[in-house]
Amino acid sequence: MITYIALLRGINVSGKNKIVMADLKQMLLQLGFSNITTYIQSGNIVFSSKEVDAIVLSEKIHKQILNTFKLDVPVLVLASSTLQTIFNNHPYAEEDEKQIYFVLLKSTPSAALVAELNKGTYATEKFVVTNNCVYLLCLNGFGKAKCNNNFFERKLGVQATTRNYKTMAKLVEISKNTEA
Structure with missing residues (x-):
């Protein structure tokens, strides 16, 4: 398993693009991710995945947010080592x-x-x-x-x-x- 950080752009800012972190976490569990931790309400998620391609993960999360929350939110996924x-x-x-x-x-x-x-x-x-x-x-x-x-x-x-x-x-x- 690889540890990743997903950074969502522009959610829960001034009442726009609202996503409840518990709902986001549930969505990520449904995608098969584990060890999910969110930090504050602005779209910072640490998680583990078997996937080795961060771009694939970005696209997968983006698509699922669009399907689940009807929000077109840019998603950047970085490996933990890259963020560090x-x-x-x-x-x-x-x-x-x-x-x-x-x-x-x-x-x-x-x-x-x-x-x-x-x-x-x-x-x-x-x-x-x-x-x-x-x-x-x-x-x-x-x-x-x-x-x-x-x-x-x-x-x-x-x-x-x-x-x-x-x-x-x-x-x-x-x-x-x-x-x-």
Whole structure:
């Protein structure tokens, strides 16, 4: 069994795309997943599966959410080891954790789009783009950030979902406990 993390984009935000976590967990059990743990209400799920392809899992979960809840919600599934690597490699170790965000990318952006994005400067935000994550530092908080999830999706041409430092740390912890 492999431990994975599923990240759903835009659920239970401002009363939109409501999914009860207990119902989501039940749906995932019906898909044959095990060791399912949800974290907060914003679509963070740690689970185990025999499937070795995270893309297949993303598509399977997306389709089942559409069938069960009638919601077209983007789903990103990462192996626990991938999430841990992303978390451990963030470049802002000296910064306030409350200002650190992870914009997790569903696919690798083109080098040309990354180069174009890197030409811009933003007074209160810094970022580093990798193949699967934009490490984002928001000096005035994410709520006021120009460089938000939609900004990166538009500029990089890929689907993304954003998590703060605290959520990423907790997902790493839960996934390590699931593997133990």
